[in-house]
Amino acid sequence: MRITLHGVTVRFGTRTVLDALDIELTEQRIGVIGANGSGKSTFARLLNGLVLPAEGTVLVGGHDTAKDVRRIRRQVGFVFQNPDNQIVLPLVEEDMAFGLRNTGVPRKEIPGRVREQLAHLGITALADRPSHALSGGEKQLVALAAVLVMRPETVVFDEPTTLLDLRNRNLIRDTVAALPQQAVVLTHDLDLLTGFDRVLVLDRGRVVHDGPPRTAVPWYVERCS
């Protein structure tokens, strides 16, 4: 899906968080890296209308996030850094059904869709488990499943491996790699970007480097050292 940012500026109060961005995203795997406070999370939230620009426009599949946010949220799923705050209902399958119910999917279709998605991620056994009793990796997988069950065309990940141990990090990495959807991944975990098509480096609200991982990652590492 084509995502286009035209002259996008975001301000929180008097602070400019993103500054006059002009970018077009069409690749299947896009990484976004940068130091804390560089504007990565705000950038991600622009892509499904959780944040609206103070200036400029964000077009997702030709639709303006400021005007057609409901349609865009169906098209662009968002996986948050902390799954504890993303899983909003007590049981796993209830939480997965939440987005489907909100988008008007017929009630009788919902259990089948939920089971299918759980099976696809290999977590069928979690269906009836209470959300708060899951491990960190399980929570992140459930959070991802709850987004994928809505069948978005694009999935935005906000630092999906930050809170995970090595095993769960690898699990999420493999799951992201296998997604058929377009994925925009914000991360500090540079290994996660292996095989990506494009990496943006953000610094103080601007894109300071834009290229394939083989050039963008070393450039960023050198800049940080």
Place this chain on the structure above:
Amino acid sequence: MRMSLYVPGTSPLHRAGARWKLAALLLCGVAVFLTTSVAVLGPAAAVALALLLSVRAPREQLVRQLRGPLLVLAAVVAVAALTESVHAALVVGLRLVVLLLSALSVTLTTRTSELQDVLELVLRPLDRAGLVNASAVALAVSLALRFIPEVFRQFQEIREAQAARGLRGSPLALVVPLVIRVLRSAEDIAAAIDARCYPPARTGDLDRHERLSGKAPG
């Protein structure tokens, strides 16, 4: 700490609709106060116990859920026996046993989402009159059930962190960081709810979701 008591299963009570279970519970609550006959209340308590056992909940969970209320019940029965009569104590005890076991049977076999649906249904007239947003109220109840264990976990984390630095027994020092954490989480939770297309396509009318099927994604 666990707020949602639901236990997965296939018992008749699991298969029964939430609205019927809650209506039956309401009727049961009224009915036990219409009689003072031990000959009626005794079998009613036996039926309530049979219903609870039919749920096939783990024994340790039943013990955990019943221990506290049964202690209170024993105290109430003892006071009634001392201040009134053995018959009065039996009536009070059996009424409470019926209510306790029936309510536990319902909560063990009913998902939060089903309770949410019933709450929306009950509030629908008020929603139509513009007095409440039924969908929002139902979601708020579900969120409370989901996040009370999280708040409790955060409370324990803060308490342990403070104890590790030698700070003990200061309620203010516990409450202030807890409130700040909860407020921060609340922003993320609100964003997560928005990101998943809340509010529903149309609010307050469960049947209308069905008619929106043509607009469903993918």
